[in-house]
Amino acid sequence: MTADPATVRPPIAMLAELTHRCPLSCPYCSNPLELARQENELDTEAWVDVFRQAADLGVLQLHLSGGEPASRRDLEPLITAAREAGLYTNLITSGIGLTARRLHALDEAGLDHIQLSLQGTTAEMADRIGGYRGGFDRKMKVAEWIGEIGFPLTLNAVLHRQNLHQLPRAIEMAVEMGARRIEVATVQFHGWALRNRDAMMPTREQAREADAIVAEARARLKGVLVIDYVPADYHSNYPKRCMGGWGSTGLVVAPDGQVMPCHAAASIPHLVFDNVRDTTLAQTWYHGGAFEAYRGTGWMQEPCASCERKRVDFGGCRCQAMAIVGDPDATDPVCIKSPHRAALTRQADAHAAAEADLVYRAMPHRQVTEPAD
């Protein structure tokens, strides 16, 4: 199936993964297992050109992410260039690598919004999950500086079995920091997280409890704190609409310039990605094979093909179908209509009941570490 270019609308958002380098090594990192090395990263000029192309294509929102985007020494000029191109700039950061001076420079550059990740609400939890001692205290310092400058702030709490009990405190912290919004994100099991399901899969009870905590806090904090919630995937009835629909709203540019429909798309072996080094963003968006592969509904098999929800969730996540069922064209196994759903439920319960050590994300230049025995 090839999409009719006349019906493909321009993208709204672009995620620019500036680097895979990161001082932290979260076991649920969404970066691919194959991390891009620093010498393969796009340089300043190449990124600036990508930002201009993105704005010309119709992108409004630019998310600057990584790895840790502050690991890029040219972050300030990149933000200046993105603003000049007319993009709304959002920095997705762990805070490590930011100083008061650097934050002031980002303010001068025109940075619009900061999304600060939270690995836990205590130093003990956060530093263990992030694999970085002193990270939590540093992050609290960074949050203070963000508040002093007055950047709009979203706190991004990533939750799983080991820290879900800290959810009420995470919400409180967001209010104390003056954040306007908190993203309560239950770990999505892709990339590194897939190796940590035994250690991180929430129990069903935890998932229900989180639903209730979020509902209560939403009502209580209306007009004070906006709560966006990503519930535990394996415990839902229907899958999530990934990226707003494949190739319909957003695109991801990896550190080395590969352009992907979603940040986990590299896990699908048959997809071939264009690179900004040799293909324009417009050509890739409208005609790139990886974008056309799962755009719209034409690629679907049953039960999706005749399902009334097919334009609601677009069959769910292709990467999840790949990871669990081994077939990227299959219905997302989270869906209750999937023949694999019963097996997934058993798996989820088994993972939730299991015990395991965390497998930390590797650094781009190192070998992948497996847990000792």
Add this chain to the structure above:
Amino acid sequence: MEPGQIPYLPRGVRLHRDRVRDAWVLLAPERAVSLDMVGHAVLSEIDGIRSFGEITAALAARYDASPAQIASDASGFLRALRDRRFLEVHP
């Protein structure tokens, strides 16, 4: 919103002319809200100085409608923006 309240767009929320789609949008954290004529008319009057009453009066004069009509046309939209903290008011 009460006529005496002074609305303003907080930092990180701004009007933007989308040249690709030839439309006005409100850019905010993680969102791009497309604006219809009423939405754009109201938001472009918001300056953090004039009260909501003054704004609806100005728009009423321009569009030959009553201030109450303008306020009611915009009320759902403005409430949604306030709920997401894309719009704030000085008391």
